[in-house]
Amino acid sequence: MNALDSHDRFEATAPVRRAEADLRGLFGQATAVIASFAGPTHVLESANPAFMTLFGVDQARVGDVLPGSAADSLVPLLDQAYRTGEACTARDVCAELGTGPDAREVSFDLTAEPRRDSAGEVVGVQVIGSETTQVRHAQRLMAEHRVLLEQIARQAPLTEVLDGMARCIEELVPQELFVSVLLAEPDGLHLRHGAAPSLPAFYNEAIDGIATGEGVGSCGTAAHRREPVIVTDIATDPFWDDFRDLAERAGLGACWSTPILARDGSLLGTFAMYHPAPRVPQDTDLALIEVFTGTAALAIERHHIEQAKRAAEARAASALEDLATAVEAERELRADAEHRAAAAADLAARMRAAAVEQARAPRPELCQLGGKAGCAAPAEIKVADSWGDAAWGCAAHVEQALIHVRSVFIASEELGGLATYLRR
Incomplete structure (x- = not known):
């Protein structure tokens, strides 16, 4: 079928509502920034710690003009408010903060309001705003999540859905990470490769078919326990004793794995997030894991349902074909029996006639x-x-x-x- 029935439609929209609630709750906690500037050159008079952190300004800059990229982002807004004497707002203002490996892109909404003296003359500008970086990431993630659910609804191939989900997370999350999905075999004793677009091929081949069990890496243990397993440092964790050299070759430092469970509690697979260096998960990481583990469960369970449906249809078609063959064979046997009976009756009649004739x-x-x-x-x-x-x-x-x-x-x-x- 091409569309979900009402029951399936409810199942597909429920993850959307849960995902939006999780992401809004975790990503929506924007940081407020407040700063006050004086004069047409916008000398920084005061600012809260969040402003200092976001714009890379140290306390020594108070009483001076803003430096570098901070000035590039703010000065046009400050100039407009100072010149017009009216409040103005800029949304999703982007800037690159920090340098080298610590550099990151942030976005924020800012409102600049003119400050006036007792005579009503504009003497400076006050800026109030909130960082929207995480909110924007959350919005993009939710948009991608909806796309995944639409793919599931139109019965896109499971590999396409899982691969798209992995790439979506890897591209949108600020930190470098690698996503992997392993699929449980029907007996639940082994895990097969499902999707891992950014992990090395040799690594995917090596773990394809690993057993589920206590101490079998993060994924094998999570599948066995039916609960998340967080390994923050692969180099020292005993669960990775048998796979430590493999992980080192692949450049992996941490692995957080969560079992993917069906509605009846049976094992469908595992969802894992790998990091190049040892790392402890944050609240946002846990939210992503919960959201996309649920999405993977929906995709895999729908795939199993479709497989079972196709298998049942194939069995029904085969049974119908066998029945047609049996009916045709029965018809041929009946026709042959009728022909033999007619031939026997004719032979008996001829024999009786010959006997009567000879008797005379x-x-x-x-x-x-x-x-x-x-x-x-x-x-x-x-x-x-x-x-x-x-x-x-x-x-x-x-x-x-x-x-x-x-x-x-x-x-x-x-x-x-x-x-x-x-x-x-």
């Missing part, structure tokens, strides 16, 4: 079954065959004829056959 012939005095040598014994018994031939013979030659000539029978007017012969 006069009995000879001597045996006719003696061959070229002849037989001087009196003719006592009449024999015939289905071809209509008949002869009279003595008891000895009639017995020989019955033994050596196929389809020969003893003929009499009463059609008694052998019974007549026995009662002679």
Whole structure:
């Protein structure tokens, strides 16, 4: 089918509502920034710690103009408010904060309001705003999450859904990470590769088919326990004793794995987030894990349902084909039986007619079954065959004829056959 029925539609929208609630609750806690500037050159008079952190300004800059990228982002807004004397707002203002490996892109909404003296003249600008970086990430994640649910609803291939989900998380989360989904075999004793677009191929091949069990890495243990397993440092965790060299070759430092469970509690697989360096999960990480583990469960369970449906349809089609074959065979057997019955009836009729015809012939005095040598014994018994031939013979030659000539029978007017012969 091409669309979800009402029950499936409810199941598909429920993860959306849960995801939005989780992401709003965790990503929506924006940081407020407040700062006050004086004069047309916008000398920083005061600012709260959040402003200092976001714009990379240290306390020594108070009483001075803003430096670098901070000035590039704010000055146009400050100029407008100072020049017009009216409040103005800028949304999703982006800036790169920090340098080198610590550099990051942030966004924020800012409102600049003019400050006036007792005479009403503009003497400075006050800025109030909130960081929207995490909110924007949450919005993009929710948008991608909706796309995934739409793919599930239209029954896109499972590999396509899982691969898209992994790439979505890897691209939108600020920190570098690698997402992996392993699928449980029907017996729940082994895990097979599902999706891991950014992990090395040799790593995916090595863990494809790993057993579920205590101490079998993060994923094997999570599948066995049916609960999340957080390994913050692969280099020291005993769960990774058998896989530590493999993880080192793949450049993996941490692995957080969560079991993917069906609605009835059965194991569907595992959802894992790998990091290049040892790392402890934050609240936002846990929210992402919960949201996308639920999405993976929905996709995998729908895939299993479709597989079962196709298998049932195939069995039904095969059974129907077998039934049609049996009906045709029965029809052919019945037709053959009817043909044989008609042939037998016709043969019996011809035999009766031949016997009656031969019964009318006069009995000879001597045996006719003696061959070229002849037989001087009196003719006592009449024999015939289905071809209509008949002869009279003595008891000895009639017995020989019955033994050596196929389809020969003893003929009499009463059609008694052998019974007549026995009662002679």
